[in-house]
Structures are given as C-alpha cells and as structure tokens.
Amino acid sequence: MANVERKHNADIGREARDGSLADLRWLFEASPDLIFITDRRGTLTHVSPSSEAILGYRPDEMIGRSAADFIYPGDLNPTRDELRLARRGRNRRNFEARYVHKDGRVVVLTWSGAWSEREQQHFSSVAK
Numbered sequence: 001m002a003n004v005e006r007k008h009n010a011d012i013g014r015e016a017r018d019g020s021l022a023d024l025r026w027l028f029e030a031s032p033d034l035i036f037i038t039d040r041r042g043t044l045t046h047v048s049p050s051s052e053a054i055l056g057y058r059p060d061e062m063i064g065r066s067a068a069d070f071i072y073p074g075d076l077n078p079t080r081d082e083l084r085l086a087r088r089g090r091n092r093r094n095f096e097a098r099y100v101h102k103d104g105r106v107v108v109l110t111w112s113g114a115w116s117e118r119e120q121q122h123f124s125s126v127a128k
Contacts, residue, residue, distance in 0.1 A: 056102030072098035086115035
C-alpha cells in the first residue's frame with residue numbers, strides 16, 4: 001500500500017509542477033511586458049514574444065545572440081555593471097537602458113532584473 005501511496009503523491013506533485021510550468025509558459029507567451037532570460041555571459045536564452053512589438057525583433061531573431069547586440073552602445077557598460085551587481089548578491093536591480101529597435105530608433109526601457117545563482121541566469125522584465 002505504501003508504494004501505491006508514494007506513486008500517487010509523486011503523480012500529484014508532477015501534475016502540480018507541470019501545471020505550474022504551463023502557467024508560467026502561458027504568462028511568458030501572453031505578457032505584454034518584455035521578458036529576457038540570459039545566461040552568465042549575456043547570451044539570450046529566452047525572449048518573450050512582446051519583443052517584436054517593443055524592439056521589432058521576433059524572439060527567434062534574438063535567442064542565441066548576446067543581449068549586447070541590442071543595447072545602445074553608450075549604455076552597454078552601465079548595463080553590464082548592473083548585471084555584475086546582481087550577481088554579487090544584490091539580486092534585484094532596477095535600471096534604465098537604451099536599446100536599438102530593429103528600425104534603428106532608440107527605445108528607452110526601464111528594467112527590473114534579478115540573478116538566480118541556482119539557475120545561473122539573469123531574469124529581466126520591463127513593463128511597456
């Protein structure tokens with residue numbers, strides 16, 4: 001009986017995790033906010049679909065590239081400084097940076113970002 005109960009509890013836990021992940025995926029896909037996830041080196045690993053409305057790029061045009069490719073050159077070093085501070089234990093950072101839209105115009109975005117030591121990733125979002 002104990003094995004059946006453990007299996008049932010494991011199934012419930014898996015369903016809850018899968019449901020939570022599905023909810024997070026839906027939120028990520030449906031959000032009007034721009035959401036970026038980058039690895040330690042600044043490579044974009046996830047980009048929300050809202051990137052097209054805000055920066056003119058589809059997620060597949062951004063994923064795998066350095067986030068630096070999209071930052072206005074004069075804001076690159078201050079943005080890197082903010083990300084370094086996040087990694088050094090000041091987890092949540094709020095900062096402003098200019099990005100270059102696909103059509104060449106400059107877009108100012110105010111970011112909220114956090115570093116996850118466990119995931120070794122930066123999670124950033126901007127309300128637009």
